[in-house]
Amino acid sequence: MREKLTHKYDLTIIGGGPVGLFAAYFAGMRNADVAIIESLPQLGGQVAALFPEKMVYDVGGIAGIKAKDLIKQQEAQLALFPPKIFLKTEAQTIETDDDGDYVITTTQGDLHTRGIIIAIGTGAFAPRRLAFDYDPALETAGYLDYFVQDLETYRDRDVVIAGGGDSAIDWALALAPIAQHVTLVHRRNQFRGLESSVTKLEESPVQIKTPYLISQLATAADQLVIDLKKVKTDDHEQLRADKLIVNYGFTADSRVLRQWGLELAGMKVKVNTQMATNRPRIYAIGDVVTYPGKLDLLAVGYAEAPIAVATALQTIYPEKIQPVHSTSLFEH
DSSP, X not given: OOOOTTOOEEEEEEOOSHHHHHHHHHXXXXXXXXXXXXXXXXSSHHHHHHOTTSEEOOSTTOSOEEHHHHHHHHHHHXXXXXXEEEOSOOEEEEEEOTTSOEEEEETTXXXXXXXXXXXXXXXXXXXXXXXXXXXXXXXXXXSEESSOOOGGGXXXXXXXXXXXXXXXXXXXXXHTTTSSEEEEEOSSSSOOSOHHHHHHHHHSSOEEETTEEEEEEEEETTEEEEEEEEXXXXXXXXXXXXXXXXXXXXXXXXXXXXXXXXXXXXXXXXXXXXOBOSSTTEEEOGGGEEOTTOOOOHHHHHHHHHHXXXXXXXXXXXXXXXXXXXXXXXXX
């Protein structure tokens, strides 16, 4: 990150899930200078990371859409008013500066902003890692991945995928026609993915290894040596691969909310009808918030985003007349 200390954003959105993306887009329509902080290496939050193949039915005007396709459309929408995006970046502290604005300390440096909209859902995400110690150089050397960012990285390679949910199955099916060989390792005989996806997997050329756990990693002859232990036995076997993708899900941590000095109800942020928290010019939207009548629906989060943006910009720039309708925001 390392932004110049003289630069100050109008609004910083903490959280790059669907609700945070819509807030950034709506703020962009208002000509705001916007930044997005996202802890994952890609946008989309929980929707993209955990449920890419699930259908979303609560978006107005769309009968049904896969979660991953929804995020693609939101990214295309966001490109109309591109914000500054900081991926693999975690917000740590939020302090006031000499102007009464905010300094967000992150894992990549400090970010200065006039207002903040928190859209972290159920918390910051991190991948569940392998349960045993291994050489971290395996990650930096490209043998071990916890995210799939570019399918071409795996073209003509022997790939092993560990996991049994929708994401692991999606990756296996997507890589089957690209990689030289794909093996899916899961600790149970049954998979947790959608039935239709499991059927496709069983009909695909992907080799399925169940019930096995990965117990050790090593390298030999420029390949990864993966030791598999059969569940509830002492049986072991080895696989060799060019790449290992681990998808054991993600952990969410909302404890940081207390460090930010926000008034909470349980693990939710209390907001008023303008999505304002107890701290000036800090707002919260989506699944992270609570108020009377709140529903944890994507449609509700999308509605909360413009309220937060409009309130924030009216507070930051009270002298400006804010447009009411989206049709007045575009030049045709």
